[in-house]
Amino acid sequence: MAERIGSLNDIVKHYDVILCDVWGVLHNGVSSFADASIALRSAREAGLSVVLITNSPRPGNGVIPQLESLGVLPEAYDRMVTSGDVTRKLIAEGPGKVYFIGADRETSLLEGLDVECVDEEQAEVIVCTGFVDDEVETPEDYREVLTRLASRNIPMICANPDLVVERGHRLVPCAGAIAALYTELGGTSRIAGKPHKPIYVAALDEALSHRGPFDKNRVLAVGDGMPTDVLGAITEGLDLLYISAGIHGRDYMDGAKTDVAALEAFLDSHNARPRWWMPRLQ
Structure with missing residues (x-):
């Protein structure tokens, strides 16, 4: 011990x-x-x-x-x-057409990189920073779109490997939970964080x-x-x-x-x- x-x-x-x-x-x-x-x-x-x-x-x-x-x-x-910081290197090395999953405040991750945010149909890569609203959403809210993206073999870059974090006395989900579902659906994820x-x-x-x-x-x-x-x-x-x-x-x-x-x-x-x-x- x-x-x-x-x-x-x-x-x-x-x-x-x-x-x-x-x-x-x-x-x-x-x-x-x-x-x-x-x-x-x-x-x-x-x-x-x-x-x-x-x-x-x-x-x-x-x-x-x-x-x-x-x-x-x-x-x-x-x-x-x-x-x-380390995920930006993965994004810079990848395709330029990004389907972004996360809150608007997290789009600073992409600033200064030669990438373009596009809709699902144009996506060459997914960048996931978390939930649009982690107060109410769960990974299941993303199952349909992730299923479609996985069927096209679109890779995901997950910017936060955590499954959950504390917020006060509650646990709230993080991007890692979305990446885990994407893997379950047959998609592939690249992760540089802990x-x-x-x-x-x-x-x-x-x-x-x-x-x-x-x-x-x-x-x-x-x-x-x-x-x-x-x-x-x-x-x-x-x-x-x-x-x-x-x-x-x-x-x-x-x-x-x-x-x-x-x-x-x-x-x-x-x-x-x-x-x-x-x-x-x-």
């Missing part, structure tokens, strides 16, 4: 770099977790480099204002890499640019999502601090209390072996 820690400060001596998830660790989509920002700021003051690594479909310069509005301290991190390698390469490059050479054994990943943060850390061979009160907390928590045996069983069921765990980053 992973070791329960009381504070990030308890383990910073083991690391030079932290790759920290954002949604579920630093905020819940409605407000920030103040102790998390303070913990990362303290780690930076101790000499560590902090790179935020998020599956947001927006480029990083579009996420920073959101973090500030939620109360995340700008002193909590040195650099940021988003799924949007848990896939491109976003980790980009994040480690940002750390290298910030601090110079470091040993990968002294990199700590922090996250709460089993199919994204945890799997990505495992695949990359990184130590993991698992934030247990995130999106999976309902599986082993009763209110604020953690059933440690249930947590251990949950981790075992996912073949997950984080080195450390705590309910919320502090």
Whole structure:
């Protein structure tokens, strides 16, 4: 079983770099977790480099204002890499006629790229950032259009691999849920965000640019999502601090209390072996 820690400060001596998830660790989509920002700021003051690594479909310069509005301290991190940042490279390499699925505010992902948004019939590629309205929609609302697109072998680029995220005390669906349905329907998807390698390469490059050479054994990943943060850390061979009160907390928590045996069983069921765990980053 992973070791329960009381504070990030308890383990910073083991690391030079932290790759920290954002949604579920630093905020819940409605407000920030103040102790998390303070913990990362303290780690930076101790000499560590902090790179935020998020599956947001927006480029990083579009996420920073959101973090500030939620109360995340700008002193909590040195650099940021988003799924949007690495996904833009996939879009640039692909066909130019894009069928876009997502909210209007996410179209900034396409800005500056040599692509054209077209209707379904003209599409050469799908770019999915999420739901048009994630408050009311489910993947089933997209089944008919996805079935038609899959029958034409139109590839999908998924800008946010997350299946769900917390929004306040609720879970809302993300683009990964649409991509999962598309795969079920026989379509193909390309994904660069967590848990896939491109976003980790980009994040480690940002750390290298910030601090110079470091040993990968002294990199700590922090996250709460089993199919994204945890799997990505495992695949990359990184130590993991698992934030247990995130999106999976309902599986082993009763209110604020953690059933440690249930947590251990949950981790075992996912073949997950984080080195450390705590309910919320502090």
